[in-house]
Amino acid sequence: MLLFSVIASAVAPGLALLTFFYLKDKYDAEPIHMVVRIFLLGLLVVIPVIIIQRGLTLGLGTHPFVQSFFISSGVEELLKWLVLYFIIYNHVEFDEPYDGIVYAVTISLGFATVENFMYAWYSQASIGTMFIRALLPVSGHALFGVIMGYYFGLARFRKVNNTKRYLVYSLLIPWLFHGIYDLILTTVTDYxxxxxxxxxxxxxxxxxxxxxxxxxxxxxxxxxxxxxxxT
Known part of the structure; x- marks a missing residue:
């Protein structure tokens, strides 16, 4: 019963947000098998993230700014970006700008779901705490994914010179917002x-x-x- 409660409270927010953004595709919904594949990659990317973050923490220390912008948001956003770039960016199914948002949100929520499950399992979090996590870190990951995917779409489909700058934006802007989010939570205690x-x-x-x-x-x-x- 406890295991079921943990799984439900950890997984439901990610699936709900994924469904929400998936259904926002107005013209050509992505194949379910592709969405599942990217979601699973989001689950798996947690493993290298944990390894790299642990190594960087040993080398760089635990200063809140370093932790927030480089060890936490930097590693997480970079690895998600690399998966999208090498697997999705030139894929035949990436055939309209909104697809970038779908796939970036998908990998972000795959990652957030594992993170949420680990938090719920090891901290024995209450339903109230998991509700707050659904509103904050889980939806935060989804929205960082929206930003990343939007600029992926611009880089792929906007017919102007120097579209490569949008690829840079697709990494730097979610990294910046993610870092600010983490820095607030690690440095501000009362307000x-x-x-x-x-x-x-x-x-x-x-x-x-x-x-x-x-x-x-x-x-x-x-x-x-x-x-x-x-017609």
Missing amino acids: WVWLIVPLMVLLWYGGMDKVIRANNRSPLRFQKREEEVN
Whole structure:
């Protein structure tokens, strides 16, 4: 019974958010087998993240800034970015800008689900604590994924010079927000909620704007309109 409760409270938020962003794809939903594959890679990427973070902690120490921006957010966002770049970026199924968001959110939530499960299992967290984690770290990972995926989509499909800069943005901007998020939680003890809530509101507002923008840039949008007119 305890194991079931831990699994349910740890897994449900990630699956709910994944479903939410998956259904936001207005024109051509991604194959389920691809989404499952990337989600599983998100689960597995936890292993090298833990190994690298432990090694960096031994070498760089535990200063909050170093921990937040380099050991925590730096390693996590870099490894997720590398998986997306080498497996998804040139994949045939990556055929519209919003797909970048789908796959980046998927790998982020795969990672967040394992992280959430480990926290729930080892800390014996209450339902209230897991609810807060669903609102903060789990949704935070999803929104960092939205940012990463949005700029992946721009790099892949925007027909302008120097699109490579969008690949840089796809790593640096989620890394920056993730680092700020972690730094607040590790350095502010009494009034952290007054900083985290505005940050999460900003991330949700910006994330949903990027969802709309990515869908509006889909080359399939005009094809769908033509089909509707012809019918």
